[in-house]
Amino acid sequence: MSTPLQVYEPFRAGLPKLGKYWKSLWFRRTFISEYSKSELREQHFDSVFGQLWLVLNPLLLSGVYFILIVIIGGTTDSSRYVHLTATLFLFYLVANSLTGGVKSITAGQRLILNTAFPRIMLPISAVVIAIFKFLPTLIVFLIIKVIVGSSFSFEMLWAIPVLMITIFLALGLAITISCINVYFRDIASFLPYLTRTLLYLSPILYEASALNPNLKALQVINPLFPILDSWSHALVHGEVPQTSSMLQGLAWATGIFFIGTYFFLSREREFAVRL
């Protein structure tokens, strides 16, 4: 008699066997990419105008916020605009991961009720979609940088590790919020307020160095603060980002990722009952 391949016993909050879980997740990597592509296609991002909108939307947004900066701050400095676009586009990578991730489990109800697969796939593909949406804006940013006449340097390559940290953080946030949304469905309605608050708390409409010293606490409680600051340092100013900022961002990302993933994995077997 061979040993059973799978044993199903009553649900207990606890982690599944991680090696096995990872293996089955890796086995389904093609499905993650196909699933993400089909979602993108559903939102018409495979057509010319769809892709144009993907670029136009953040461009218009950055225009609107620039008007805000000009009116409130009184600056018309072009480097401010470069800073604004760079950070805003990266911010939208995180914001899109959150808005896509929050409903990923509840929207995948049919899939969850009828097939057995690692559920974490769904928030992961929400992040993959956000990355697909982010990449064209990165090109737009580089074009803006050329037009404005801002200089290019090798230090800009520091943006790559910063982007990695951002994706890691986005993954952690998407996994966490998708899990919370199974238990509290109205989280999705709170999300716009959350992202809006995060936008204003982050050094996007202002530079990190310009923050009032009395408000330094904001810097500590916002995971995006050190990341966006490093991003701006590398891409906009062509400087090596502060090691402390990068480490702080990495610490936030790691913390959120592991806590969120722990909750997700220990509860995902119960999702089918909750939907």
Place this chain on the structure above:
Amino acid sequence: MSSLSASSIHKTNELAVSIRNVGLTYTTAIDRRPTLKARVKALGRGGKQTRVVRALDDVSLDVEYGQVLGVIGTNGAGKSSLMRCVAGILPPSQGRIEVYGSVSTLLALGVGFNPSMSGRDNVYLGGLAAGMSREEIEKHFDEIADFSELGDAIDAPMRTYSSGMYARLAFSVAATVRPDILIIDEALSTGDAKFKEKSLNRVKELRSDDRALILVSHAMQTLRDTCNDVAWLHKGKLIQRGEPNQVIDAYQEFLHLGKSAAIDEDF
């Protein structure tokens, strides 16, 4: 959740699935959507607004390789819940389920399909969702397309399909998966009479000594023809299991009379 291609050769009468004293209770919220707002409002009242549903009650069942098990019962008898437990989708509340092989489920048609994409893309999407690899799907693509009889329509978006065409493609994809244990829930009654016959033949082809099939159906004649074993569930309990004609006759008598000797013993 591992690869679905038959992992090893299984001998006839070797155990495929062992279900031991499985019980399943759902605690469903009375509020349809659990929300933070509702939770906060309920704080003052104390106690959660829930209803407990007993879907399965002490079910024990063994399925061996080479067996084709039919599962019958009225609506709400717990058939689908049992299938979901075996597939690992729902964790049981009591008991233990052991599965000795790779499981593929055909619980609903077109899972993972995206209507805005073409039939061709959905073959890949659905196949990947069912656990096949891209290479496997590529290898079987022509077979799937032929079986679905869609012709050129395979390149049209699926939202332009009739429900019969949709079901035909979905069944064709699902029938290509070759797992050790295949669970089919009500998915046989798709398409027109001709396609129904064709899909039934496909299921009969899938019967083999090294595979276990579990069919959930209300089509009694189909079950009499295909199965070599039938289990009858009623209100989450296993009422009777055995030779197809015998069990189905008892079940049909019960449906007719609304009562049965077998059930009377239990209640």
